[in-house]
Amino acid sequence: MPFIQDFKPVALKDSNLFKPIKVGNNELPQRIAMAPLTRMRAHHPGNIPNKDWAVEYYSQRSERPGSFIITEGAFPSAQCGGYDNAPGIWSEEQLVQWRKIFGKIHENKSFVWVQLWVLGRQAFADNLARDGLRYDSASDGIYMDEESKERALKSNNPQHGITKEEIKQYIKEYVQAAKNSIAAGADGVEIHSANGYLLNQFLDPISNKRTDEYGGSIENRARFTLEVVDAVVEAIGHEKVGVRFSPYGKFGTMSGGSDPTLIAQFAYVIGELEKRARDGKRLAFIHLVEPRVVNPFDPEGSNEYKDGTNDFVYSIWKGNIIRAGNYALNPEIAERDANLDDRTIIGYGRFFISNPDLIDRLEKGLPLNKYDRSTFYAFTDKGYTDYPTYSEAVKLGWK
Ligand code: PHB
Numbered sequence: 001m002p003f004i005q006d007f008k009p010v011a012l013k014d015s016n017l018f019k020p021i022k023v024g025n026n027e028l029p030q031r032i033a034m035a036p037l038t039r040m041r042a043h044h045p046g047n048i049p050n051k052d053w054a055v056e057y058y059s060q061r062s063e064r065p066g067s068f069i070i071t072e073g074a075f076p077s078a079q080c081g082g083y084d085n086a087p088g089i090w091s092e093e094q095l096v097q098w099r100k101i102f103g104k105i106h107e108n109k110s111f112v113w114v115q116l117w118v119l120g121r122q123a124f125a126d127n128l129a130r131d132g133l134r135y136d137s138a139s140d141g142i143y144m145d146e147e148s149k150e151r152a153l154k155s156n157n158p159q160h161g162i163t164k165e166e167i168k169q170y171i172k173e174y175v176q177a178a179k180n181s182i183a184a185g186a187d188g189v190e191i192h193s194a195n196g197y198l199l200n201q202f203l204d205p206i207s208n209k210r211t212d213e214y215g216g217s218i219e220n221r222a223r224f225t226l227e228v229v230d231a232v233v234e235a236i237g238h239e240k241v242g243v244r245f246s247p248y249g250k251f252g253t254m255s256g257g258s259d260p261t262l263i264a265q266f267a268y269v270i271g272e273l274e275k276r277a278r279d280g281k282r283l284a285f286i287h288l289v290e291p292r293v294v295n296p297f298d299p300e301g302s303n304e305y306k307d308g309t310n311d312f313v314y315s316i317w318k319g320n321i322i323r324a325g326n327y328a329l330n331p332e333i334a335e336r337d338a339n340l341d342d343r344t345i346i347g348y349g350r351f352f353i354s355n356p357d358l359i360d361r362l363e364k365g366l367p368l369n370k371y372d373r374s375t376f377y378a379f380t381d382k383g384y385t386d387y388p389t390y391s392e393a394v395k396l397g398w399k
Contacts, residue, residue, distance in 0.1 A: 011365030024284035039315035047088035060356035064108035073117025076177030082123025120198030125152035196252015246289035290325030
């Protein structure tokens with residue numbers, strides 16, 4: 001696996017990216033985050049974080065002191081899941097492994113925040129049916145695509161718009177997962193309200209056809225996300241909570257830029273978070289997916305949405321902002337955005353998979369290892385813990 005060709009790295013050591021910043025209670029020496037990355041190495045049954053390789057994987061990526069790691073998404077309960085090989089954070093067996101991962105990251109003097117992930121209609125309905133679980137979303141029968149519809153109907157688990165009681169139960173599960181994360185040693189949690197997962201399914205009218213107080217208006221569609229945020233903040237403290245949005249995302253057949261009114265939806269939610277901040281409960285960060293990546297399965301540079309930016313968020317939210325989405329191959333844009341306002345952190349995802357020492361490479365402007373997408377979700381240590389650091393790659397003769 002060679003270095004990326006046709007890419008001119010830029011040393012970012014003199015940019016804002018390498019100035020310290022405080023995120024929640026964590027003092028970061030640089031403004032760089034490892035974005036959450038699904039890796040599908042958890043053990044089935046039980047959604048147990050990988051016992052053989054996960055500690056090593058996270059250790060490699062947090063070796064530089066002060067690295068800010070947001071974990072792969074973790075399910076607060078079995079009902080929140082539906083992927084067999086993604087981890088949960090509800091059972092003692094899972095927490096045994098998480099403690100080892102968090103402990104190792106802290107031993108490296110780095111920081112770890114757990115992404116809390118609820119799939120909703122992006123789950124596999126047949127897996128859920130097998131385990132006696134519902135296939136949930138904001139509304140009945142509004143499938144993402146034909147394939148999900150077929151899976152749901154074949155397994156006799158049609159898409160179910162959750163009841164208000166079920167919303168309350170999900171909120172309890174988010175709270176318990178946040179408490180479990182902190183008790184197991186994590187520094188904070190990120191609530192995933194992006195990329196077409198359950199909370200995003202409520203935000204977007206393409207999937208939310210509800211007529212109760214959780215649908216039909218901007219305020220109503222925002223309610224579930226805000227209730228989750230409020231409950232988690234109440235449980236573990238505002239400084240330990242962040243939230244992720246993808247205003248232009250189309251993954252999970254969200255509307256993205258095709259609905260010009262959606263920006264108002266995100267502006268409203270973020271305004272509500274700023275209101276809470278002014279009342280003394282400022283979240284540690286808001287994490288935004290950039291319009292350069294409307295679908296994480298698109299190769300870098302393809303399908304970019306060019307008619308909008310996330311800059312509007314700065315006019316509303318006055319706290320830290322993490323921005324992620326193909327910054328690795330655009331170092332000039334990383335530098336520009338990090339300089340845009342003195343509270344921006346740049347998140348890197350895919351190139352953190354293939355470059356365990358990514359922060360060093362960004363600092364010095366070193367070449368980047370290519371990634372192998374075919375092992376992103378493979379149940380192997382290959383493509384997980386075997387990417388070399390820059391000096392190892394040079395020794396291996398990589399060019
Ligand atoms: C994925 O599993 O591909 C995935 C998960 C969470 C995201 C985006 C993509 O936010």
